[in-house]
Amino acid sequence: MNSVALPASTRDSADARNDKLFRWLLTATAVFVLVTLAGAALSMLWGGRSVLASEGLNFFFSTDWNPVENKYGALVPIYGTVVTAVIAMLIAVPVSFGIAFFLTEVAPRWLRTPVGTAIELLAGVPSIIYGMWGFFVLMPVMREHLIPWLNDHIGPLPVIGALFQGPPIGAGMLTSGIVLSIMVIPFISSVMRDVFLTVPSRLKESAYALGATKWEVSWDIVLPYTRSAVIGGVFLGLGRALGETMAVAFVIGNSVNFTASLLEPSTTIAALIANDFGEATEEYRAALLLLGFVLFIVTFVVLAIARLMLMQLARKEGNR
Amino acid sequence: MNAVASPSVPRGNAAIYRRRRIINIVAITLACAAALFGLAFLGWILWTLLAKGFSHLNLALFTQDQPPPMEAGGLRNAIVGSLLMCGMGVAIGTPLGIAAGTWLAEVGNHRKLGTVVRFVNDILLSAPSIVLGLFVYAAFVMQTGGNFSAIGGALALAFIVLPVVVRTTDEMLRLVPVQMREAALSLGVPQWKVTMQVLYRSALPGIVTGVLLALARISGETAPLLFTAFGNEFFSLDITGAMSAVPLVMYKFAGSGFENWEHLAWAGALLITLFVLAISLLARTLLLRNKVAND
Numbered sequence: 001m002n003s004v005a006l007p008a009s010t011r012d013s014a015d016a017r018n019d020k021l022f023r024w025l026l027t028a029t030a031v032f033v034l035v036t037l038a039g040a041a042l043s044m045l046w047g048g049r050s051v052l053a054s055e056g057l058n059f060f061f062s063t064d065w066n067p068v069e070n071k072y073g074a075l076v077p078i079y080g081t082v083v084t085a086v087i088a089m090l091i092a093v094p095v096s097f098g099i100a101f102f103l104t105e106v107a108p109r110w111l112r113t114p115v116g117t118a119i120e121l122l123a124g125v126p127s128i129i130y131g132m133w134g135f136f137v138l139m140p141v142m143r144e145h146l147i148p149w150l151n152d153h154i155g156p157l158p159v160i161g162a163l164f165q166g167p168p169i170g171a172g173m174l175t176s177g178i179v180l181s182i183m184v185i186p187f188i189s190s191v192m193r194d195v196f197l198t199v200p201s202r203l204k205e206s207a208y209a210l211g212a213t214k215w216e217v218s219w220d221i222v223l224p225y226t227r228s229a230v231i232g233g234v235f236l237g238l239g240r241a242l243g244e245t246m247a248v249a250f251v252i253g254n255s256v257n258f259t260a261s262l263l264e265p266s267t268t269i270a271a272l273i274a275n276d277f278g279e280a281t282e283e284y285r286a287a288l289l290l291l292g293f294v295l296f297i298v299t300f301v302v303l304a305i306a307r308l309m310l311m312q313l314a315r316k317e318g319n320r
Numbered sequence: 321m322n323a324v325a326s327p328s329v330p331r332g333n334a335a336i337y338r339r340r341r342i343i344n345i346v347a348i349t350l351a352c353a354a355a356l357f358g359l360a361f362l363g364w365i366l367w368t369l370l371a372k373g374f375s376h377l378n379l380a381l382f383t384q385d386q387p388p389p390m391e392a393g394g395l396r397n398a399i400v401g402s403l404l405m406c407g408m409g410v411a412i413g414t415p416l417g418i419a420a421g422t423w424l425a426e427v428g429n430h431r432k433l434g435t436v437v438r439f440v441n442d443i444l445l446s447a448p449s450i451v452l453g454l455f456v457y458a459a460f461v462m463q464t465g466g467n468f469s470a471i472g473g474a475l476a477l478a479f480i481v482l483p484v485v486v487r488t489t490d491e492m493l494r495l496v497p498v499q500m501r502e503a504a505l506s507l508g509v510p511q512w513k514v515t516m517q518v519l520y521r522s523a524l525p526g527i528v529t530g531v532l533l534a535l536a537r538i539s540g541e542t543a544p545l546l547f548t549a550f551g552n553e554f555f556s557l558d559i560t561g562a563m564s565a566v567p568l569v570m571y572k573f574a575g576s577g578f579e580n581w582e583h584l585a586w587a588g589a590l591l592i593t594l595f596v597l598a599i600s601l602l603a604r605t606l607l608l609r610n611k612v613a614n615d
Binding site: 015018019021022023026027029030031033036037040095096097098099101102103105106107115117119121122125128129130131132136137182186189215216218242243244249273274289295296299300303306307 | 340341343344347348350351352353354355357358359361362364365368369372416419420422423424426427428433434436437439440441442443444446447448449450451452454455457458459462479482483486510511512515536537539540541542543546547550567570571574575585586589592593596597600601604
């Protein structure tokens with residue numbers, strides 16, 4: 001017994017040591033993920049501290065962005081970021097719901113997989129391709145058809161008319177919003193489809209048995225059951241729209257002058273950083289880093305809400 | 321006649337039924353329109369790519385470097401730079417991601433820290449890529465004296481790879497039946513060996529899928545490279561210096577107004593899109609086959 005136990009116990013202790021080492025290694029990498037996120041936020045705040053100190057709250061509320069005179073009021077890019085994302089959501093949310101409804105209830109079974117796959121592939125196309133497409137294909141269409149039409153028909157209206165007046169340049173917040181909406185539709189619709197599929201079929205079948213139409217099943221049964229996850233999916237898309245760089249940089253026009261019109265050139269946080277960072281002076285870089293920090297915080301909040309909403313449905317399902 | 325056709329339906333209800341049916345038809349029509357809308361844009365974008373890029377795909381694209389305006393040339397320096405930086409990004413991000421994903425599934429699954437890490441990782445997964453570029457600029461490029469370098473670009477790409485691999489590793493390992501772990505552990509196999517030789521073997525196709533998806537994502541990324549790798553007009557294999565990448569060249573060339581530059585930009589766009597679509601399809605079939613094998 002003794003003669004066997006001795007080598008076995010040294011091996012045991014070696015195994016125990018290795019196991020401990022292994023666990024430490026794994027834990028260290030997991031903590032590294034946390035550190036990455038914190039590091040990303042803090043390094044940008046640190047890089048932009050000088051501008052935050054000199055501008056203070058003015059940074060958020062002034063429209064005077066003039067790197068030559070070292071004046072950094074970031075209201076225009078912040079406003080542009082929000083407006084383009086809102087336009088994108090106004091288009092993308094109803095269309096995505098329509099696609100999800102189509103893929104879960106309407107389409108014949110053989111059509112669901114290919115159409116679903118095709119729309120997911122659209123999500124994989126690099127964003128710079130959307131930008132180039134927007135620049136070379138959508139902008140001429142906007143210039144020649146949509147903008148003159150908007151000028152003639154919606155421009156004269158009171159209040160909202162001011163949003164739709166402007167020269168037919170083609171670059172602007174409306175064009176960016178449209179390109180962004182095409183980009184986020186695949187994300188939102190595939191989340192919606194996935195959560196719609198989690199609805200227990202007995203719920204849907206009961207409704208059908210009572211004579212409900214397909215639309216009533218989707219609107220009155222499926223949507224209330226998945227409401228939190230659907231909102232989560234929408235916020236996921238919103239987070240993407242807020243932080244998208246290349247697709248917007250091509251079609252926004254890159255102007256830091258304030259304009260109420262959706263048809264005139266403007267800019268967003270991400271597009272401004274992408275355009276100016278390379279040639280910026282030190283102080284200007286600090287301002288852009290601070291802008292990056294603002295973008296990071298905003299998308300962090302939006303994405304955190306999205307995840308919490310999605311987790312709520314998962315908990316209801318008993319998955320976690 | 322009406323009364324005979326629907327004897328059980330009181331007259332007032334007929335209007336309600338008609339209204340419900342009309343709403344249903346309208347909704348279904350709109351849903352079909354939405355799906356067509358999505359597919360139409362996919363078709364439109366792919367068609368634009370093919371129409372503008374296909375005629376400029378040729379051998380010179382791979383054998384010549386990027387030219388000055390109005391001269392013939394190719395994208396060799398950018399293609400090599402892209403391959404090099406994407407390869408390094410995957411090489412850095414994958415081991416870290418697999419390790420962190422393993423921790424999530426095997427050690428921290430039910431701990432509070434595990435929930436936090438999973439949550440943070442999900443946020444990193446959809447964080448704007450330009451922010452990661454700024455992060456690497458502030459934390460690496462600035463600290464190394466402000467020199468743009470391919471290492472910086474690879475690091476920025478690695479931070480995009482990382483959360484994707486963490487997520488898929490975590491999910492794939494949790495799909496492995498508990499009985500496999502218990503059987504191996506009850507034979508006296510230490511945990512690290514169980515993980516390396518039993519769990520990874522069964523989760524391998526899923527993890528490979530994750531790495532492929534991550535590769536597809538970074539190969540078209542432009543924003544994080546703008547102020548890390550910066551771009552380079554010349555052929556370079558020096559990873560401590562500025563390096564070009566296909567998306568960077570596309571960004572510079574696309575709106576330039578020079579005809580030959582725009583042609584190269586479209587050729588690069590088509591090249592990258594084909595690469596990305598091929599990898600996504602490969603990943604998808606791999607996952608599908610794995611699913612069938614497990615069922």
